Amino acid sequence: MSFKDDFEDLESAEDFLTFLGVTYERRVVDVNRLHILQRFHDYLAADTGLESLTDDADLAARHRAHLERAYRDFMASTGVAEKTFKVHQQQAERMSDRFVLLDSLMS
Structure with missing residues (x-):
């Protein structure tokens, strides 16, 4: 089987980390598994040279x-x-809308 075939079979954060040989702490993964996978996906999507690798x-x-x-x-x-x-x-955008810069009050 090829890397791509094996990679497509992975499901959990632990599967990805183990398959790719990334050492990890369970406590970090337990709290952030979806965030890690989403960020990983984002990094892969932004890698324009990835598709040319064979x-x-x-x-x-x-x-x-x-x-x-x-x-x-x-x-x-x-x-x-x-x-x-x-x-x-x-949420961050909504919070930033609630703050007023001090400089704007001084004008």
Whole structure:
């Protein structure tokens, strides 16, 4: 089987991390699994050179790098702080609408 075939069979965050050989702490994954997978997806989608890779080892290395980066994003942060999902982005926009800059009051 090819990398792509094996990759398509993965389901959980732990499956992806194990398959790609990314060392992880369970506590980080337990709290952030969906955020890690969403960020991983975002990184893959933004990688314009990914589609041109044909070698399984190159594909695996590129996927591993993106997953490691996504995992690291949540080692010291949260999904809300990172605004991973649209609902978090919308919440941040609503909150920013509620604040008035001090400079605007002084004018």
